Amino acid sequence: MSLLQADIGLKQGGFSLEARLEAPGDGITVLFGPSGSGKSTLLAVLAGLKNADRQAVVLDGRDLSRLPPHRRGIGLVFQDARLFPHLSVRRNIEFAGRRATHTAPPIEEVARFFDITALLDRRVRNLSGGEKSRVALARALASRPDFLLLDEPFAALDGARRRAFIQVLIHMHHAWRLPMLVVTHNIDDAAALGSHLVALKEGRVVAAGEFTEASRNPKFQALLDSRDTGAAVRLAHSQHGGHWLRADQVLIAAEQPKAISARNILAGTVQRLTPEPDGVLVELATEAGILLSRLTPEAVAELGLAPQKRAWALVKAHAL
Amino acid sequence: MLSGGELQILATSFWVAANAVLWSLPFAIAAAFALSRPRFPGKLLLDAVAHLPIILPPVLVGFVLLMLMGRRGPVGALLAEAGIQFAFTAKGAALATAVMIFPVFVRSIRLAFEATDRGLFEAAAVLRAGPLDRFFSVALPLAGPGILAGMVMAFATALGEFGAVITFAANIPGKTQTLPLAIYAVLQQPGGEAEAARLAMLSFLLALLGLAAAALLQRRAARE
Numbered sequence: 001m002s003l004l005q006a007d008i009g010l011k012q013g014g015f016s017l018e019a020r021l022e023a024p025g026d027g028i029t030v031l032f033g034p035s036g037s038g039k040s041t042l043l044a045v046l047a048g049l050k051n052a053d054r055q056a057v058v059l060d061g062r063d064l065s066r067l068p069p070h071r072r073g074i075g076l077v078f079q080d081a082r083l084f085p086h087l088s089v090r091r092n093i094e095f096a097g098r099r100a101t102h103t104a105p106p107i108e109e110v111a112r113f114f115d116i117t118a119l120l121d122r123r124v125r126n127l128s129g130g131e132k133s134r135v136a137l138a139r140a141l142a143s144r145p146d147f148l149l150l151d152e153p154f155a156a157l158d159g160a161r162r163r164a165f166i167q168v169l170i171h172m173h174h175a176w177r178l179p180m181l182v183v184t185h186n187i188d189d190a191a192a193l194g195s196h197l198v199a200l201k202e203g204r205v206v207a208a209g210e211f212t213e214a215s216r217n218p219k220f221q222a223l224l225d226s227r228d229t230g231a232a233v234r235l236a237h238s239q240h241g242g243h244w245l246r247a248d249q250v251l252i253a254a255e256q257p258k259a260i261s262a263r264n265i266l267a268g269t270v271q272r273l274t275p276e277p278d279g280v281l282v283e284l285a286t287e288a289g290i291l292l293s294r295l296t297p298e299a300v301a302e303l304g305l306a307p308q309k310r311a312w313a314l315v316k317a318h319a320l
Numbered sequence: 321m322l323s324g325g326e327l328q329i330l331a332t333s334f335w336v337a338a339n340a341v342l343w344s345l346p347f348a349i350a351a352a353f354a355l356s357r358p359r360f361p362g363k364l365l366l367d368a369v370a371h372l373p374i375i376l377p378p379v380l381v382g383f384v385l386l387m388l389m390g391r392r393g394p395v396g397a398l399l400a401e402a403g404i405q406f407a408f409t410a411k412g413a414a415l416a417t418a419v420m421i422f423p424v425f426v427r428s429i430r431l432a433f434e435a436t437d438r439g440l441f442e443a444a445a446v447l448r449a450g451p452l453d454r455f456f457s458v459a460l461p462l463a464g465p466g467i468l469a470g471m472v473m474a475f476a477t478a479l480g481e482f483g484a485v486i487t488f489a490a491n492i493p494g495k496t497q498t499l500p501l502a503i504y505a506v507l508q509q510p511g512g513e514a515e516a517a518r519l520a521m522l523s524f525l526l527a528l529l530g531l532a533a534a535a536l537l538q539r540r541a542a543r544e
């Protein structure tokens with residue numbers, strides 16, 4: 001399994017990056033942070049495209065720090081796809097396949113996987129944003145990297161296309177056993193993709209580890225907009241990633257609710273009550289993991305909520 | 321229509337200009353690519369050397385070539401042993417022209433390289449393409465239309481070279497006499513103005529054609 005370890009130091013004008021991180025090979029690591037936190041810079045250093053003042057990049061025990069980008073075996077999918085405009089879609093993918101050090105998968109198979117068979121002989125200039133992103137993924141896969149970095153490859157997509165693309169990424173990760181580090185600043189995407197989390201703020205790692213656990217770190221929650229405060233939950237039918245359940249989407253009942261439309265009722269135990277400017281955050285340990293709910297102080301008092309008390313969380317199904 | 325002598329002059333001009341462009345091409349591409357890079361040691365020096373022929377008087381360029389490549393020059397003597405002679409030959413005219421068009425050539429190719437998105441080289445690098453590979457498979461094809469436009473421009477410029485050519489290759493009808501050299505020659509004879517005017521018109525037409533072709537190619541390159 002490819003374990004990527006890095007320790008990077010870099011000063012650039014007023015910005016400094018001091019990051020030590022680990023991305024395990026058996027899952028998708030999300031590199032999360034607000035814009036300007038150094039995510040893209042970090043990826044560029046890992047890929048060897050940018051020099052750092054201090055860098056140790058180790059993949060599977062192999063020290064890559066002194067290798068040029070084309071010898072590192074680290075793939076990178078850019079935000080803007082960067083397809084070669086002088087080549088057709090097919091030739092773009094072949095460009096990668098011909099230079100792969102392991103056997104590249106047949107182009108027809110790759111094309112079918114990413115649903116771009118009909119595009120193979122098109123010029124890349126005429127592709128839509130979503131098509132470009134899929135071709136960029138296909139090209140990256142064809143080069144058979146040992147580790148794949150993705151810099152918000154779905155930034156240009158929205159709504160259903162974005163969710164579909166994320167499913168393709170997860171599928172790709174499993175089908176080709178390709179370890180990935182994905183940059184995003186969108187919490188829903190992060191929770192959908194991530195099995196591990198590295199949170200970056202102003203060039204420093206503020207939280208890292210298994211996603212559900214690391215995302216509970218207050219330093220991580222502080223990176224989010226207060227409306228996005230929440231917890232990652234794993235759905236029973238998904239083997240990967242999960243869902244970001246916002247504290248404002250969870251109701252709490254002190255008794256087991258009956259005759260109610262909410263399909264998701266989870267029994268649990270109150271862990272902690274944290275007062276905050278917008279109300280009180282209730283932490284409830286349930287079978288789906290720890291959930292957060294934001295209540296008014298009056299509601300907390302009325303329900304008599306206190307640590308170790310039994311309570312029920314109600315979640316509207318469409319919030320999941 | 322054109323007389324036999326005029327056709328001969330035209331043929332010499334085209335041969336000299338075409339060879340000058342072809343000989344200059346690889347060096348111009350190499351220099352242009354190097355100069356399009358953001359920074360490297362010696363960039364300023366290379367930039368200055370590449371521009372030298374524009375700044376120096378053409379006669380001086382011809383003179384330096386004569387000193388170096390003449391039969392008694394350090395390079396010329398070596399070449400003479402191998403049976404190759406540049407001074408006072410059509411090859412010499414092409415060489416002098418190649419040196420003179422170099423700055424214009426480098427400048428237009430450099431623009432083509434600078435116009436290509438550097439991000440594409442990074443994309444190629446993370447797909448395991450090394451520096452040389454990136455140059456041949458990404459930089460060169462993307463700059464291709466611009467290089468072609470530069471070649472046409474350089475060819476048009478080459479047709480007009482005078483000072484360096486006449487100094488290094490002399491003005492030998494049927495051998496080194498190109499269009500501008502022929503105009504100069506007929507102007508030396510009394511009553512040669514009419515012939516000079518015909519040749520000048522021809523020269524003018526060729527230059528216009530060259531410019532139009534270069535502009536067309538440049539526009540196509542911009543559309544790519």
